[in-house]
Amino acid sequence: MPEPLAIRVRNALSLVENPATGRSIVSEGLIQGLTTDDDGQVRFTLELPGFVSAAAADALLNAAKAAAGAVDGVSSVSAVATAHSAKPSAPKQTGGHDNPFGIRKKPRIEEAADTLQGVRNIIAVASGKGGVGKSTVAANLAVALAARGLKTGFLDADIYGPSAPTLFGVADKAAVKDGRIMPVNAHGVTVMSIGMIVDPDQALAWRGPMVMGALGQLMRDVEWGALDVMIVDTPPGTGDAHLSLIQSKRLDGAVIVSTPQEMALADVRRGVALFRKTDVPIIGVIENMAWLESDTGERQYLFGEGGARRAAEKLDAPFLGAIPLYPALRAASDEGRPLAASNHPAADVFKELAEKLAGALSL
Ligand code: ADP
Numbered sequence: 001m002p003e004p005l006a007i008r009v010r011n012a013l014s015l016v017e018n019p020a021t022g023r024s025i026v027s028e029g030l031i032q033g034l035t036t037d038d039d040g041q042v043r044f045t046l047e048l049p050g051f052v053s054a055a056a057a058d059a060l061l062n063a064a065k066a067a068a069g070a071v072d073g074v075s076s077v078s079a080v081a082t083a084h085s086a087k088p089s090a091p092k093q094t095g096g097h098d099n100p101f102g103i104r105k106k107p108r109i110e111e112a113a114d115t116l117q118g119v120r121n122i123i124a125v126a127s128g129k130g131g132v133g134k135s136t137v138a139a140n141l142a143v144a145l146a147a148r149g150l151k152t153g154f155l156d157a158d159i160y161g162p163s164a165p166t167l168f169g170v171a172d173k174a175a176v177k178d179g180r181i182m183p184v185n186a187h188g189v190t191v192m193s194i195g196m197i198v199d200p201d202q203a204l205a206w207r208g209p210m211v212m213g214a215l216g217q218l219m220r221d222v223e224w225g226a227l228d229v230m231i232v233d234t235p236p237g238t239g240d241a242h243l244s245l246i247q248s249k250r251l252d253g254a255v256i257v258s259t260p261q262e263m264a265l266a267d268v269r270r271g272v273a274l275f276r277k278t279d280v281p282i283i284g285v286i287e288n289m290a291w292l293e294s295d296t297g298e299r300q301y302l303f304g305e306g307g308a309r310r311a312a313e314k315l316d317a318p319f320l321g322a323i324p325l326y327p328a329l330r331a332a333s334d335e336g337r338p339l340a341a342s343n344h345p346a347a348d349v350f351k352e353l354a355e356k357l358a359g360a361l362s363l
Pocket residue numbers: 127129130131132133134135136137163236288289323324325326327328329330331333334
């Protein structure tokens with residue numbers, strides 16, 4: 001009697017090595033939910049730790065599929081790689097607060113595979129108050145991460161004041177295909193914003209539950225695909241959108257943007273407290289509009305000096321770096337040209353910040 005197919009497939013998979021550890025993917029417990037049926041169909045999930053690049057995950061998944069496919073009696077292999085063992089929250093019913101865009105949903109089983117499982121790291125960019133340059137910094141960080149070769153997404157979660165369409169220069173509304181919202185690729189980044197779905201004025205009337213529903217849809221119903229990192233630009237302050245993100249249990253870290261005023265401490269503290277309370281690691285604080293440099297290289301500290309750095313120190317949070325005031329950054333942002341994708345000195349600043357962020361995520 002030959003051994004059952006499932007056992008032979010498991011044996012074949014146990015010969016596949018995880019290059020990161022040199023150990024068998026079976027003995028490491030990375031193969032989950034292995035099933036076979038009478039027709040020789042094999043299904044399994046490759047469960048990877050969160051901090052694996054999309055390319056490495058693809059390579060390992062392909063190796064596992066090839067090993068299973070080579071087993072005598074196997075007709076087809078269907079396998080997915082997931083970066084997190086925690087399952088995303090279950091999709092809810094169509095309509096009402098949970099579906100303010102009114103987009104028709106696909107059957108659940110397909111939906112489960114379509115959610116953010118392909119996104120390896122989700123980072124919230126937050127600020128205590130508006131106008132500190134949070135969206136500008138978030139967008140340029142995303143562009144700098146993409147320039148580093150990381151598959152990067154940008155989710156504009158600022159439901160009441162979406163700025164991604166302006167910052168990335170995306171004028172068109174998002175297309176919907178088979179009930180899925182198609183993001184747009186701009187400057188190397190996969191971008192989605194509520195401003196690409198509804199008229200921003202429409203969203204202004206939404207209350208808390210609708211904001212949460214809209215955000216849920218931006219995460220669940222958008223065809224994000226495989227991403228190494230997703231940057232989420234959150235609304236200023238701490239509110240429904242932050243809670244919704246935290247409840248999704250998918251945040252891997254938060255970056256807090258602040259200006260250098262003495263008052264920064266209070267702003268930074270609020271953000272740090274929210275994320276710490278909910279066990280979201282603080283990746284670090286960025287000081288924006290830190291100084292203005294004159295033609296002669298002299299620095300003018302228009303908003304005070306080093307307030308955000310001191311706030312980070314006081315709160316025992318890492319300080320990622322300072323971004324000077326660049327009049328060109330404002331101008332380029334208004335025109336939909338992220339300076340991170342140029343040879344302006346600002347690009348080097350964002351590159352360095354992106355490197356620190358990627359380092360913190362082991363990307
Ligand atoms: P927030 O998201 O915190 O409300 P924005 O990103 O919309 O802030 O930025 C507010 C304004 O400041 C925008 O006009 C933006 O172009 C400008 N800005 C942001 N950071 C800088 C900077 N480092 N230098 C110059 N202008 C900046």
